[in-house]
Amino acid sequence: MRARMKLRLTMLLIACACLALTSCQNVGKEEEKTSLRIGISLYRGDDTFITNLCNLLEEKAKEYEREYGIKVTLDIQDAKGSQNTQNSQVERFISLNCDVLCINLVDRMDASVIIDRAMTAGVPVVFFNRQPVEEDMNRWDQLYYVGVDAKESAVLQGEMVVDFYKKHPEAIDRNGDGMVSYVMLEGETSHQDSLIRTEWSVQTLKDGGVPVEKITGGIANWERSQGSALMEQWLLEYPDTIELVISNNDDMALGAIDALERAHVTGVNVVGIDGTTQGLEALANGSLLGTVSANKEVYAGAIVALAASCALGEAPPAKYPLMDAKYYWASQEILANNIEENQ
Amino acid sequence: MIGKGGRWLVLLYVMFLTVLFLMCSTDLIIREPEREIHQIAVIIENARSDNYSNFRKGMDQAAKEFNVDVHFITLYDKSDAEQQMELMDREQQDGADALIVVPVDEERVMGKAMAVPVIYLQPRVMENPGAGTIVIDYEQMGKLLANEMQNNIPADCPVWILTDSAGQSGSDRLFLKGADAVFSQEGRTMFVTAWEPESMLRTAMGALGAGEKVVLLAENPEILTEVSNILVENPNAMEHVCGIYGRGNTVPILNNLDSGRISGVCVTDDFSIGYLSVRAAVQVLERADSIPVTADIYYIEKENLREPDYEKLLFPIE
Numbered sequence: 052m053r054a055r056m057k058l059r060l061t062m063l064l065i066a067c068a069c070l071a072l073t074s075c076q077n078v079g080k081e082e083e084k085t086s087l088r089i090g091i092s093l094y095r096g097d098d099t100f101i102t103n104l105c106n107l108l109e110e111k112a113k114e115y116e117r118e119y120g121i122k123v124t125l126d127i128q129d130a131k132g133s134q135n136t137q138n139s140q141v142e143r144f145i146s147l148n149c150d151v152l153c154i155n156l157v158d159r160m161d162a163s164v165i166i167d168r169a170m171t172a173g174v175p176v177v178f179f180n181r182q183p184v185e186e187d188m189n190r191w192d193q194l195y196y197v198g199v200d201a202k203e204s205a206v207l208q209g210e211m212v213v214d215f216y217k218k219h220p221e222a223i224d225r226n227g228d229g230m231v232s233y234v235m236l237e238g239e240t241s242h243q244d245s246l247i248r249t250e251w252s253v254q255t256l257k258d259g260g261v262p263v264e265k266i267t268g269g270i271a272n273w274e275r276s277q278g279s280a281l282m283e284q285w286l287l288e289y290p291d292t293i294e295l296v297i298s299n300n301d302d303m304a305l306g307a308i309d310a311l312e313r314a315h316v317t318g319v320n321v322v323g324i325d326g327t328t329q330g331l332e333a334l335a336n337g338s339l340l341g342t343v344s345a346n347k348e349v350y351a352g353a354i355v356a357l358a359a360s361c362a363l364g365e366a367p368p369a370k371y372p373l374m375d376a377k378y379y380w381a382s383q384e385i386l387a388n389n390i391e392e393n394q
Numbered sequence: 395m396i397g398k399g400g401r402w403l404v405l406l407y408v409m410f411l412t413v414l415f416l417m418c419s420t421d422l423i424i425r426e427p428e429r430e431i432h433q434i435a436v437i438i439e440n441a442r443s444d445n446y447s448n449f450r451k452g453m454d455q456a457a458k459e460f461n462v463d464v465h466f467i468t469l470y471d472k473s474d475a476e477q478q479m480e481l482m483d484r485e486q487q488d489g490a491d492a493l494i495v496v497p498v499d500e501e502r503v504m505g506k507a508m509a510v511p512v513i514y515l516q517p518r519v520m521e522n523p524g525a526g527t528i529v530i531d532y533e534q535m536g537k538l539l540a541n542e543m544q545n546n547i548p549a550d551c552p553v554w555i556l557t558d559s560a561g562q563s564g565s566d567r568l569f570l571k572g573a574d575a576v577f578s579q580e581g582r583t584m585f586v587t588a589w590e591p592e593s594m595l596r597t598a599m600g601a602l603g604a605g606e607k608v609v610l611l612a613e614n615p616e617i618l619t620e621v622s623n624i625l626v627e628n629p630n631a632m633e634h635v636c637g638i639y640g641r642g643n644t645v646p647i648l649n650n651l652d653s654g655r656i657s658g659v660c661v662t663d664d665f666s667i668g669y670l671s672v673r674a675a676v677q678v679l680e681r682a683d684s685i686p687v688t689a690d691i692y693y694i695e696k697e698n699l700r701e702p703d704y705e706k707l708l709f710p711i712e
């Protein structure tokens with residue numbers, strides 16, 4: 052009986068020793084941070100809006116570095132539209148001891164692998180531009196999202212057209228039949244912004260009293276080339292019919308403008324969303340009727356500030372108030388061509 | 395009931411499990427060999443990294459192959475040599491094993507003594523080349539471009555050189571030096587103006603008489619992009635321009651070359667330069683000989699932009 056007790060005690064001591072030894076390995080790692088390393092993975096580096104935003108992230112990181120005297124290193128990787136590539140990039144960021152991850156998800160329905168890895172490593176994640184599903188966002192309190200409100204973008208786009216129609220109905224309803232015939236260029240099927248922008252831009256037109264008739268629509272995956280190809284096809288299928296092109300983003304709108312220029316078609320109004328550099332150029336030269344632009348300075352500033360506060364274990368920055376302690380929505384504005392100035 | 399022998403067996407079994415656990419889950423018995431990851435900091439001459447996208451892709455490729463951790467640092471203010479040297483010190487203190495530097499001012503920056511090996515992307519062949527050498531001969535690039543321009547533009551058309559009002563980098567200066575040498579030898583008229591869109595379009599070009607034409611030469615990719623974008627929206631000014639030339643291979647430059655807004659550019663194979671610079675740094679760190687490399691220079695116009703060799707060079711796939 053006594054021997055059995057001794058045996059149990061020995062086993063218990065051995066187990067305790069094992070636990071103590073393994074936990075000892077992590078002691079002494081806490082120290083004050085004088086530098087931050089941020090791993091950034093972009094869903095596609097050739098997306099104009101993302102490129103613009105990425106340039107601003109670099110600028111904001113430098114501003115942060117100057118203001119707070121904390122060195123900020125950005126590791127920027129392009130996932131080239133592959134979720135597997137992005138997962139590997141996250142793995143590498145974690146192995147390189149990144150303090151925080153900023154992820155522009157490839158597949159918003161497939162954030163679980165990234166979240167699992169980040170949670171295991173204890174590395175906070177700031178998602179941006181492509182919003183993970185709510186169930187994923189609720190898995191951990193160190194997950195954040197920075198983006199624009201898709202419904203707001205769409206409503207502003209719709210309001211811009213309503214406003215223009217009220218002032219110059221003849222400039223949109225060019226054949227004077229009392230209906231505005233439009234085509235719709237949509238982003239990816241699985242992207243929440245694409246669905247919401249499509250629905251609410253048209254709804255706002257209807258609510259604003261613009262009589263609209265949809266001729267056709269198509270998915271151009273946010274890409275200029277695909278927007279151009281679709282528009283070229285529609286111009287052949289529906290000659291002299293299209294009066295308005297509503298695009299979910301500026302790149303596809305620019306693609307439609309390319310097709311219109313190639314076909315020497317004039318007078319078709321094109322509206323986009325994003326306010327990319329190229330979109331603003333098109334706005335300046337009059338080929339784009341208008342766009343809805345997020346304040347990209349604020350957008351990028353929020354990502355960097357939130358990432359830095361997470362990495363330093365501080366409270367989220369008061370300058371960028373979070374909704375539900377997770378979401379930051381960047382403000383947006385309408386940038387439209389003034390027809391009086393152009394005439 | 396377990397007998398005495400049985401108890402010993404159980405104890406031995408527990409001890410075996412314990413040793414097994416310690417071997418598998420800790421470094422106490424078997425220490426896993428640590429793979430050394432070299433830290434390399436890249437400090438470029440510019441405040442923005444847009445012009446370095448292919449260069450960066452080449453570096454990322456090399457980083458994967460050679461197990462290197464590369465991080466990219468841009469200056470707060472463009473062409474500030476003092477700041478670049480401060481950043482070199484900072485990176486050295488922060489534990490970088492090697493540096494790759496595109497010097498703002500090659501005399502000052504390359505003269506700086508450093509404790510870690512530095513690979514300089516030199517804008518010309520230097521006497522004090524640093525630990526490894528990648529030479530991009532901008533003077534030669536300027537000469538090549540000027541010679542091509544001579545073949546394409548009328549003999550009486552003066553060259554209007556647009557310089558950066560925000561400051562001239564070493565590569566800008568050498569590029570213009572090369573072009574200037576060719577144009578001076580040929581006796582071509584040249585004007586030099588600091589690039590300011592408003593003053594150039596309204597004042598300078600407005601002063602040109604009817605039918606008077608100039609050819610524009612931008613000293614760096616930023617000016618080339620801006621001038622080609624702005625002129626297309628100003629048909630009155632465009633009437634006086636018989637060609638726009640420069641250097642660089644950013645996406646906007648290539649788009650403008652493709653659309654005919656830009657007449658010709660000189661480029662280097664940035665992907666290979668990025669890759670080779672990281673390889674040179676690794677070779678120096680591993681005490682192997684680093685072979686000096688001089689980058690090839692190519693002249694590209696709209697007509698040859700889509701040739702397979704140039705496509706590979708301008709749009710590299712990692």
